Amino acid sequence: MRATVIHAPHDIRVQEVPDPTIQQPTDVVLRVLRACICGSDLWAYRGESARQPGQRIGHEFLGIVEEAGSGVAGFAVGDLVVAPFVWSDGTCEYCAEGLMTSCPQGGFWGSVGSDGGQGEAVRVPFADGTLVKLPAAAASDDRLLTALLALSDVLGTGHHAAVGAGVRPGSTVAVVGDGAVGLCGVMAAKRLGAERIIALGRHQVRTDIARRFGATDVVAERGEAAVAAVRELTGGAGAHAVIEAVGTEQSMRTAVEITRDGGSIGYVGVPHGSGTGLDLGVMFDRNIALRGGVAPVRAYIPELLPDVLSGTIDPSPVFDLTIGLDEVPAGYRAMDERTALKVLIKP
Amino acid sequence: MRATVIHAPHDIRVQEVPDPTIQQPTDVVLRVLRACICGSDLWAYRGESARQPGQRIGHEFLGIVEEAGSGVAGFAVGDLVVAPFVWSDGTCEYCAEGLMTSCPQGGFWGSVGSDGGQGEAVRVPFADGTLVKLPAAAASDDRLLTALLALSDVLGTGHHAAVGAGVRPGSTVAVVGDGAVGLCGVMAAKRLGAERIIALGRHQVRTDIARRFGATDVVAERGEAAVAAVRELTGGAGAHAVIEAVGTEQSMRTAVEITRDGGSIGYVGVPHGSGTGLDLGVMFDRNIALRGGVAPVRAYIPELLPDVLSGTIDPSPVFDLTIGLDEVPAGYRAMDERTALKVLIKP
Numbered sequence: 001m002r003a004t005v006i007h008a009p010h011d012i013r014v015q016e017v018p019d020p021t022i023q024q025p026t027d028v029v030l031r032v033l034r035a036c037i038c039g040s041d042l043w044a045y046r047g048e049s050a051r052q053p054g055q056r057i058g059h060e061f062l063g064i065v066e067e068a069g070s071g072v073a074g075f076a077v078g079d080l081v082v083a084p085f086v087w088s089d090g091t092c093e094y095c096a097e098g099l100m101t102s103c104p105q106g107g108f109w110g111s112v113g114s115d116g117g118q119g120e121a122v123r124v125p126f127a128d129g130t131l132v133k134l135p136a137a138a139a140s141d142d143r144l145l146t147a148l149l150a151l152s153d154v155l156g157t158g159h160h161a162a163v164g165a166g167v168r169p170g171s172t173v174a175v176v177g178d179g180a181v182g183l184c185g186v187m188a189a190k191r192l193g194a195e196r197i198i199a200l201g202r203h204q205v206r207t208d209i210a211r212r213f214g215a216t217d218v219v220a221e222r223g224e225a226a227v228a229a230v231r232e233l234t235g236g237a238g239a240h241a242v243i244e245a246v247g248t249e250q251s252m253r254t255a256v257e258i259t260r261d262g263g264s265i266g267y268v269g270v271p272h273g274s275g276t277g278l279d280l281g282v283m284f285d286r287n288i289a290l291r292g293g294v295a296p297v298r299a300y301i302p303e304l305l306p307d308v309l310s311g312t313i314d315p316s317p318v319f320d321l322t323i324g325l326d327e328v329p330a331g332y333r334a335m336d337e338r339t340a341l342k343v344l345i346k347p
Numbered sequence: 348m349r350a351t352v353i354h355a356p357h358d359i360r361v362q363e364v365p366d367p368t369i370q371q372p373t374d375v376v377l378r379v380l381r382a383c384i385c386g387s388d389l390w391a392y393r394g395e396s397a398r399q400p401g402q403r404i405g406h407e408f409l410g411i412v413e414e415a416g417s418g419v420a421g422f423a424v425g426d427l428v429v430a431p432f433v434w435s436d437g438t439c440e441y442c443a444e445g446l447m448t449s450c451p452q453g454g455f456w457g458s459v460g461s462d463g464g465q466g467e468a469v470r471v472p473f474a475d476g477t478l479v480k481l482p483a484a485a486a487s488d489d490r491l492l493t494a495l496l497a498l499s500d501v502l503g504t505g506h507h508a509a510v511g512a513g514v515r516p517g518s519t520v521a522v523v524g525d526g527a528v529g530l531c532g533v534m535a536a537k538r539l540g541a542e543r544i545i546a547l548g549r550h551q552v553r554t555d556i557a558r559r560f561g562a563t564d565v566v567a568e569r570g571e572a573a574v575a576a577v578r579e580l581t582g583g584a585g586a587h588a589v590i591e592a593v594g595t596e597q598s599m600r601t602a603v604e605i606t607r608d609g610g611s612i613g614y615v616g617v618p619h620g621s622g623t624g625l626d627l628g629v630m631f632d633r634n635i636a637l638r639g640g641v642a643p644v645r646a647y648i649p650e651l652l653p654d655v656l657s658g659t660i661d662p663s664p665v666f667d668l669t670i671g672l673d674e675v676p677a678g679y680r681a682m683d684e685r686t687a688l689k690v691l692i693k694p
Contacts (some may be wrong), residue, residue, distance in 0.1 A: 294634065
């Protein structure tokens with residue numbers, strides 16, 4: 001089959017690789033219908049996250065079960081399924097409590113020896129613990145299929161940030177980061193009942209989506225000016241719930257500064273940089289909490305799926321460029337240069 | 348009257364100062380029956396927290412209302428009352444939500460221009476918002492009076508840490524710090540239903556109190572050895588709820604390393620040092636939350652008071668040295684040299 005392989009920073013190729021096969025009775029082989037490129041893939045692309053030459057890449061996908069191991073109980077050939085961005089056994093203590101990202105048998109698509117999502121097919125370990133079935137009819141609904149793909153990462157990650165930030169009905173929320181995760185954070189905050197949602201972002205294409213997703217205010221300033229603007233919008237106090245969806249020291253610093261005393265930062269931006277950007281003295285004096293991390297999106301799919309199926313929420317607008325598998329290298333360039341927000345791949 | 352004054356690092360004196368008087372109708376003047384020295388006072392004593400020469404010191408006290416301003420509704424002359432370690436107006440948005448430490452009209456005893464607790468009397472601003480009435484009979488019960496004094500800071504602070512750490516019935520809790528706050532954290536965790544409480548500490552006098560307060564295990568090792576010991580006691584996973592009651596980079600590092608994936612650190616140690624001790628990458632991968640800060644103890648007194656009055660909990664053993672007001676300088680030395688755990692003052 002053909003799949004995306006990262007050979008070195010800025011050297012992404014689509015090439016022939018061995019077809020996936022059932023290796024364990026709990027595996028399925030999945031034919032990919034939709035995949036996409038994640039902002040976090042860019043860290044590997046730019047060489048800021050180490051990869052071994054030849055590793056696969058891509059961790060967001062949905063597709064059709066093509067073959068199922070003898071130990072797979074929940075899925076049959078032909079089922080339409082979505083995969084969260086890590087696999088997990090579904091039986092351990094962590095999986096039982098909804099923290100599938102800490103499953104000792106879990107793993108990340110594209111890690112050494114595993115398939116990545118940006119390819120024609122994927123071997124899925126622990127299929128019963130990992131995959132979630134989708135209605136077969138969705139396979140013929142292009143818009144819906146795209147929206148469902150967001151369940152594999154960005155929508156669940158935005159939801160995780162909103163939960164970590166403590167969004168409740170009536171909350172005032174601020175969102176740092178205008179990427180797909182930040183936008184899904186806006187959507188998740190709205191879904192959880194936030195009354196006011198302040199999106200920080202300078203790119204009108206993105207902030208327009210933020211408004212569609214529920215943002216009531218947009219702050220285009222950066223740094224200290226952004227902090228001042230959010231404080232002015234909140235009577236000087238800051239937002240009770242702040243979503244941090246970037247992962248740099250500067251974004252975390254901004255998040256701390258715009259959080260109201262007693263509030264929480266829900267952080268889902270993968271941390272980068274040598275420092276944390278956290279001023280613990282300020283957080284201490286103002287009782288600001290920090291909650292979040294890598295999102296256990298598998299745990300959230302059952303809650304979010306019905307709302308996506310019913311159209312109550314539609315994250316599909318975060319995908320603003322659609323390409324075929326051969327164009328994946330160009331897709332990375334587009335996201336790297338920020339000419340695309342999030343690239344959808346139809347293998 | 349006589350009160351404790353800090354002139355310079357290591358220069359603490361008990362001297363004549365002006366008698367407190369009613370300055371605002373919402374003030375009361377309180378005659379101090381019991382006060383004490385806090386671990387955080389040592390930061391000023393050691394010169395690590397700046398003080399202006401001549402500032403008062405001491406922020407934990409209880410006593411008798413000696414004079415009440417015309418606007419004070421809730422207290423009359425002769426009432427026995429306890430003061431939390433900050434005053435607050437009791438009417439603002441923050442006070443209403445139980446975050447009295449963020450009250451815009453609030454302040455800290457001993458700040459410039461205010462009385463400190465380590466003296467014969469204190470002018471209490473916003474008495475109705477600040478003070479809590481105690482049963483008059485407690486004034487003649489020496490042990491109980493000492494236990495009630497813990498409501499002014501250490502017990503409520505330990506409770507705040509336990510709440511921040513997310514202690515629930517059945518929790519496994521680890522407590523970093525064997526000072527009075529850490530020990531009260533043990534007590535608070537037990538009170539909230541923790542099943543297993545691992546106290547980290549090397550001083551047997553202190554760990555014996557930890558065991559009296561509910562610790563089921565004691566880890567005497569430090570640094571990496573302590574981390575290994577806690578992990579061994581918890582099947583390799585760490586504790587779901589970790590109380591950080593020191594405030595150094597090393598103690599925070601230890602706290603992160605002994606927290607189970609998906610768990611929380613409740614931090615109440617006043618942060619010291621240039622860094623945070625937080626490895627945000629580790630916290631991200633393992634979904635470790637950080638919650639806490641300066642404890643709004645005023646909010647917790649109504650919940651904790653009945654249990655202290657009934658004897659369900661008795662924090663009085665944290666006070667292991669009793670002195671008169673004249674001996675306060677010696678009391679600081681004793682705490683600085685760790686020959687005393689927490690010094691009780693009977694003015």
